[in-house]
Amino acid sequence: MGEEMITLLADGREERIAGPIVPHGEPVLGWERKPHGWCRGDACVPAFRAAAAETGEGVDLVAFAGLLGRQAVADPDEGLIAVGEPADLPPGRAPEFEALTALRGTRVAVVFWASWCGCRYDLPAWEALHRELGGHGFSVLSVSLDRDPEAAREWLAEVTHPAVIDTDGRIAELYNVINVPTVVWVDAEGRIARPQDTMTATDTFRSMNGLSCERAAAALRRWVIDGDAGTTSRELRAPTGEERRARLHARLATWLFRAGRTAAAERHLARAAALAPHDLAIRRGLMPLNGVDPFGERYFALREELEAAGIAIYRPLPDWQGDEEPAAGATAPS
Template sequence: MITLLAGGREEKIDGLVVPHGTPILGWERKSHGWCRGDACIPSFRAAAAESEDGVDLMSFAGLLGRQAVADLDQGVVAIGEPAEPSLGRAPEFGPLAGLRGTKIALVFWASWCGCRYDLPAWEALHLELRGYGFSVVSVSLDRNPQDAEEWLADVTHPAVIDADGRIAELYNVINVPTVVWIDEEGRIARPQDTMTATDTFRSMNGLSSERATAALRRWVIDGDAGTTVRELRAPADDERLARLHARLAAWLLRDGRGEAAERHLSQAAALAPHDLAIRRGLMPLNGVDPFGEEYFALREELENSGVAIYRPLPDWHEGPE
């Protein structure tokens, strides 16, 4: 048996060749091809993944534009999200569908980041601006949900925990804090941006929370997003692949298979050395202090390589106070 990790779910499959007639990743075989709702892969294209024995899962994922990583020695396969065809629209998950018609600040944070101390300020902004048709939605990147839960005890805004990294993959989030603004129609109003709601760590990140929250209020009340950039930054193939290795590593660590997990952690770091959501985010599962020496060594490594820890958009992040 093989454990399949896909779409935020975990299931058991007999092998990488799936018997004919079995639905795969929500797709079903029909006479003219594989279909999911109104979308179909015609038979002549699907033939590349089909044989007399069944359908090759890895090849089929490729037809869907989804990367896959298998560790057959450990009996686990991870399949990523489809490449987003429209970077100008916000990928849906959890509470987003129910908030259409509302402006959203999608706030990515984690208990292993000092930005956890910003959650009360985000909650205050949610309460202050909800009368204008606005909501904060916070997304914790904690791989262990219990690490995030204590910080969410008093929030009223929609909050989710992205333990498998799927939402970070959908939005190409490589560090926290990262905030994405989404308009009433589900379109990107401001893409991935390093934004703070307090100045607790301004000495480290150099960012003004006063300027950021003033810009947020202007957008919510007046509709001015302060930028002409209205598409998510697309991930490179190596970044997408790194996230799958990280997903396998997290699953293996939870299952007590540290040695196998380390191999996938090393591969993820080699593919996307700048991705702190992976490299720092998995430290707690690996028994490493995310605020300790290894984290600061990682910061030094990236800074010496010219890799920015924080990636704010320009415009209101710059200039005089």
């Protein structure tokens, strides 16, 4: 079994490894075997704990991921394993990714959007806020949830703020983003100043979502200029175990769709939908890879399904929007 080659999707990379039982002497997820246990830098998993993942042939990759607090989903028939992010991130810290780390020392609004969401029309307004407030030590960092990078790039042609395309869903996983638009504020020291909120930069869909872009912009300016984030909440809302597993099934589905293995991809997409039916970043976001129009009948059927089940698509209204109410029956932008 140790000689079986599989494709591992982890830490934003894709690699071929000997597994799912990794032969003795090989590193596992960047960890190496030492006499006293498995180590990565200064961190170590003691030998007595690691023994639960070790076999006579090698190390069980899925079991070892579990020891690290990381979920894993394997598809032996397709030769795939996806490993998720650690669940025990430091409280109050913004999860690191390269573009955000490069902005340390700056207040950042991390703006999650997608070409399949009406919030794509907000990008010029976010760009205007980026330019207006840049002199106060502020930056917008937009993160597209598009799985196809070309779909996002045409909307980014005129922006000057830092922008990332989250093609494998890893950043959405780190920040527990279930739909767009979602915005997270990160302070200059890399701490969460305001966790995930539904926040708009234009009133294009106000009749549907009940949100005021003027109030949102005023709250943002108070934070950037006066340091008042307007909330006592300083931690991201954590995902459930089901949400974490759903994102791994979505990662496998994405890889399989790109490889032309549609039937297998659809199985994983269905499993993701069963685990996290409310996660539009998965269910709507993967429609284009499956040849489905994310603005078409399937999307509106999905909206009706969620509404009938009483599942809210948006996060609760931010406190600066307290006296605004969404239009009746409206749950998502077109």
